[in-house]
Amino acid sequence: MQAYVAEFIGTFILILLGNGVVANVVLKKTKGNSSGWIVITAGWGFAVTVAAYITGWMSGAHLNPAVTVGLAVSGLFPWDKVLMYIVSQMLGGMLGMIAVYLNYKPYYDETENPEDIRGTFCTAPGIRNNLYSFIAEFTGTFILLLGIRGITYGEVFKTTFQIAGNDVVGTVGIMASFLVGLLIWGIGLSLGGTTGYAINPARDLAPRIMYAILPVKHKTHPDWGYAWIPVVAPIIGGIVGSLVFDLIIKL
Template identity: 55%
Template structure:
């Protein structure tokens, strides 16, 4: 499998299962309706586990532009491959969230709350404050990247044996730090589906909240780069 297709497929599965569990919990008349935050965080952790395990041998299973950028800054990944990986990640995220929409189409039609509909695509803060929302995403991404760097092997690429530790890391971030903004910690995970939220013919969907869209992009970038700096100092 080519690295490009592996990153596309892995990110698609990540978002299909991750946003899929959110749809199952928040959309009307689903079997999992009102399942709660624990179900969502466990669902996202399992999405990470499956996606990383599937494609790690082919691409290193970055599945997140911040992972790709962080490894490139560390000199562990070729800068020439960065644009291709990030493109694959965004396309995969857009494809994955579209499959969620198709799979739950009837439930989207039954749901009148625009906020709940948007929650199945992208994030919004529990309390809107740009500084603290940005800080929350920065802290979450910092924990993600520094955790990955210490959990993985000498070359800092994810293998299949790293899938479970990374999934548990994401579970811990969601349970502990996710309550403020929904822990995007991945620009492709938020911005790709947000674009599809704007494009898809979703009944009662409301606004895509573009004024917030920069925070799940800039926050993770800052957190990831800070993690790289700290990791470099500690080595």
């Protein structure tokens, strides 16, 4: 149970700080309005670092269904825990988005552009092309899992702990968390300008669901026609990234 609670809390923190920085940059009359892409990508990197450091020793700090599934495919995480990890991540993401909305409620009311408002909840491509959006989300998550596996492969950055009787290898420590945060920052700077780099189904789908539910002023449709891409592409990209790392270490 501790691991599931940790994934819930960690994803809550991730979305609160991650989508919080997007709201700060995008919404009208905030102190950070129009401060730009560097601020958003840095904020997301810091969000991952903080969330991973707080929860890594309890759950491995997956905070992302693509990470959970990718590690399970590689035999590093028990399949019977995957569903509850994902449920915990989704619920944490939903609550995190509610917290963002409540913190920025007056600024949401002041912002009239529905695309900007929705963009503080979930991702969307700059150019509508499903094939290339899929490629972008696949590539970003491929690099994410390849990077996470590489960072945590060395003994100094990993630990073994128990989840319901199963030995699980996870990331702990400020250095591993810091490096993963830098990885997220780098992905955002280099690859994130196409789709907004969800690279995490819970980061996109959980807030998108809340966008559909919450009484957001000036809102438009949740863009369900696009929503499958930041869910499916990261899962596949994560699996491939983890399997490629498996192949590399066996050479």
